[in-house]
Amino acid sequence: MRSTNSGRPRALAVASMATVMVLAGCSGGSGTTDEADTLTVNWGGFPENWAPGAEMEAGYLRVPYENLVALDAGGAIRPVLATRWKQTDEALTLTLRKGVTFHDGTPFDAEAVKANLEFIRDGETAYAGPLKVIESVDAVDAHTVRLNLSEPTPSLLTMLSTRATPMGSPKAIKAGTIVRTPVGTGPWAYDASASSRGNRMTFTYYDDYWGGEDSVGFRTVELHAIPEDSSAGVALAVGEIALTDTETTQLGSIKINRHLRHLTYPALRNNPMFFDRGPGGAFADVRVRRAACHALDTQEIVKLEPDFKEHTQHFGEGEPGYNPDIEGYDHDLQTAQALMAEAGSPQVSVEVLAAPFNEKQLRVYAEQLGKAGIEVTVRPAASPEYFSQWNSGRYALGLGSNDELTPYDWYKAWFAEGAPGNPAKVESAELKAAADAAIAAGDSDLADELWQKVTKIVSDEALTCAHLTGEELIAWNTEIVTDVKASSQPWETNLVDYKALRPAGE
Known part of the structure; x- marks a missing residue:
């Protein structure tokens, strides 16, 4: 398990003072562990809530936790x-x-x-x-x-x-402490004494782990919080961290450094949700929702985020629930304006909550919706508030990641009358009847065809639209870590197969 590599690359000799301060904050301090046995990973921040069921990215969760x-x-x-x-x-x-x-x-x-x-x-x-x-x-x-x-x-x-x-x-x-301190069954247990609040969370090998010490390559995993991609790139190049997520803007620097490698994998599904669909709600009228969908131009988002790809629906070809008859909503401002006029030209003014990672996209969408007569105010918020409030019912519109893998889970999470992601608690009779039939079909040969009807109704009713998928870009330093590969668990962000990783030179 121990690395025989004693040297680390120093490809970038000069860094900005801000970067140096970031690195010092991340790597220094008491309680640090043996470097050769330590995997240093940067995902840019830390979860505010470590409890099971909380919305945390998989790259954090799958260090201390395991599933059934x-x-x-x-x-x-x-x-x-x-x-x-x-x-x-x-x-x-x-x-x-x-x-x-x-x-x-x-x-x-x-x-x-x-x-x-x-x-x-x-x-x-x-x-x-x-x-x-x-x-x-x-x-x-x-x-x-x-x-x-x-x-x-x-x-x-x-x-x-x-x-x-x-x-x-x-x-x-039961004690409520799991919100701040994760306690799972995984190979690595949280070590508060070796951690530095806001900079580094350290997880050390759990001696009673059921899988045994040979099932992992590193005894310690350190999660770091370097939010800026350029600073993380410097830290990666000089060996302060072994692995990081990054953006396509950093690919040039990665490719010219012979010690750095990268991979990409599909990790994110992104789409707006119309929450205020109850009687008298801003989006109660299907014509208003359809107008909004036609007003949105996802090509503008792809220009801003080159790793994004446009889709007509949530599920991709080959996945359960994919329906080839779903055409989605082309960007057509004239049609959007006509639909608003048909709906009686209602005065629609809504607020949407934005996190640092999607504020830019939401501001583009707000401008596009404004041209159709739908006024959207973007309210920035820190990530913790965003995750706790964006789909709470307080906001008529939301932008989030629906990462459900099956149409049953997607329907039950967002569109069923009692779904947590449906704060208006409304559902059309047609959608409910179609979902009931699909559920009753169980795992029969007819089930997928029936779920395709459900996803088609979701699209026709414009309960969501403007579907995008994004890729995760992971970079690593080959003089520190090898055997890096994406996890087999689909549609999870900030994630590699931790247990497969091995120290370079082992």
């Missing part, structure tokens, strides 16, 4: 904390791995699974929606848990593989 199951490269379910499973229309029964403990010593057992799933299901994020199907959770014995379902849900195992459902210590969940 995962997806392999072919999309098949593979065991992690659950070793076997049996699913019927009425229940999903899981056999749990023995000999697993959380980082605080709490046993991982059926009661722990029950505590986690109920905590996430009863939460307020969109992740709660697809788990509402779980009517109750029975701890059959210490290592067997049964999820009793209100309706057939063949996609439930897929949901249990995603960042929506990591397993956290029930003791820490």
